[in-house]
Amino acid sequence: MATAKSGAKPDAKANVSADELKHYYREMLLIRRFEEKAGQLYGMGLIGGFCHLYIGQEAVVVGLEAAADEGDKRVTSYRDHGHMLACGMDPKGVMAELTGREGGYSGGKGGSMHMFSREKHFYGGHGIVAAQVPIGAGLAFADKYLGNDRVTFTYFGDGAANQGQVYETYNMAELWDLPVVFVIENNQYAMGTSTKRSTKSPTYWQRGAAYGIEGEEVDGMDVLAVKAAGQKAVEHCRAGKGPYILEVKTYRYRGHSMSDPAKYRTREEVQKMRDERDPIENVRQLLLTGSHASEDELKAIDKEIKDIVNEAAEFSKDSPEPDVSELWTDIYATDIPQGEPAEA
Numbered sequence: 001m002a003t004a005k006s007g008a009k010p011d012a013k014a015n016v017s018a019d020e021l022k023h024y025y026r027e028m029l030l031i032r033r034f035e036e037k038a039g040q041l042y043g044m045g046l047i048g049g050f051c052h053l054y055i056g057q058e059a060v061v062v063g064l065e066a067a068a069d070e071g072d073k074r075v076t077s078y079r080d081h082g083h084m085l086a087c088g089m090d091p092k093g094v095m096a097e098l099t100g101r102e103g104g105y106s107g108g109k110g111g112s113m114h115m116f117s118r119e120k121h122f123y124g125g126h127g128i129v130a131a132q133v134p135i136g137a138g139l140a141f142a143d144k145y146l147g148n149d150r151v152t153f154t155y156f157g158d159g160a161a162n163q164g165q166v167y168e169t170y171n172m173a174e175l176w177d178l179p180v181v182f183v184i185e186n187n188q189y190a191m192g193t194s195t196k197r198s199t200k201s202p203t204y205w206q207r208g209a210a211y212g213i214e215g216e217e218v219d220g221m222d223v224l225a226v227k228a229a230g231q232k233a234v235e236h237c238r239a240g241k242g243p244y245i246l247e248v249k250t251y252r253y254r255g256h257s258m259s260d261p262a263k264y265r266t267r268e269e270v271q272k273m274r275d276e277r278d279p280i281e282n283v284r285q286l287l288l289t290g291s292h293a294s295e296d297e298l299k300a301i302d303k304e305i306k307d308i309v310n311e312a313a314e315f316s317k318d319s320p321e322p323d324v325s326e327l328w329t330d331i332y333a334t335d336i337p338q339g340e341p342a343e344a
């Protein structure tokens with residue numbers, strides 16, 4: 001068993017095409033603008049309950065989606081809007097769920113933390129810290145049982161990484177060689193608690209070593225580094241070698257949720273990350289300095305994204321509230337998929 005600390009291959013930037021870079025730019029910008037709009041709608045009282053924004057962390061999910069194939073699965077925490085958009089869920093359906101409307105992914109009954117898409121293999125959206133980790137292993141178990149080569153991306157935070165059920169899951173995932181990529185989104189804080197205050201050994205990626213799970217640390221502000229590490233992890237899983245851990249170093253710019261007094265860090269700390277490490281600005285610079293795109297082309301993409309987000313916001317306001325009778329629907333599963341085990 002070996003663990004390795006590494007990032008993107010040195011040639012990751014050299015080999016990337018203009019179209020690929022533009023795709024990352026567009027996808028990350030969609031998440032950012034969507035989240036900014038969600039923040040505004042929250043401020044206007046159109047979104048209720050908890051709402052955790054993903055601003056600053058966009059390169060994590062966009063990089064990993066670039067390493068995923070059709071049919072691969074994903075499951076995450078309550079900070080989930082970016083994951084939904086990156087796997088291709090409709091911004092209108094996501095925003096309408098935030099505003100609690102009929103046109104939302106859960107018919108307006110789930111809200112920010114409880115959305116799912118069977119079509120896109122997105123399994124939520126979980127409000128209990130680390131609860132999604134064993135669920136991710138269960139999804140991977142199903143794929144192993146059915147004998148296909150699908151992989152499950154199981155995302156969780158640095159705070160969640162200190163939860164006991166993560167280690168029960170590691171043990172079983174490695175014991176059964178489950179095809180699961182454990183993605184630790186280390187944004188340095190769990191609510192108002194920095195990793196420095198909560199964690200004795202902050203190299204989360206190494207913690208799988210006790211179970212024989214390989215892992216590595218990745219620069220989560222660099223979408224190309226994330227993609228390269230994701231591809232390596234996915235190859236490992238598809239080759240039947242069991243789980244893999246990626247600790248992706250990232251940063252959230254906004255508060256933990258919409259009600260966060262932000263007294264646990266300085267404005268300067270946040271501003272420094274925004275100025276020096278911003279994942280979208282990084283790709284923008286790669287596009288411009290490599291002459292892959294002109295300022296005008298990028299402006300056109302910005303406009304295209306703004307329009308998509310505005311349409312989603314309009315849809316989420318126009319969609320009606322669910323009927324009261326809907327309180328009694330979607331309680332029990334009725335169509336449970338069945339499958340035969342793969343040949344031993």
Ligand SMILES: Cc1ncc(C[n+]2csc(CCOP(=O)(O)OP(=O)(O)O)c2C)c(N)n1
Pocket residue numbers: 077079127128129156157158159160161187189190191256
């Ligand atoms: C089991 C449990 N304990 C506590 C909470 C309250 N809580 C919600 S989010 C959170 C912090 C989790 O931080 P992290 O895993 O780093 O994820 P991040 O919010 O940074 O994405 C806590 C303690 C909860 N939801 N579930």
Ligand SMILES: [Mg+2]
Pocket residue numbers: 157158159185186187188189190191
């Ligand atoms: Mg965190």
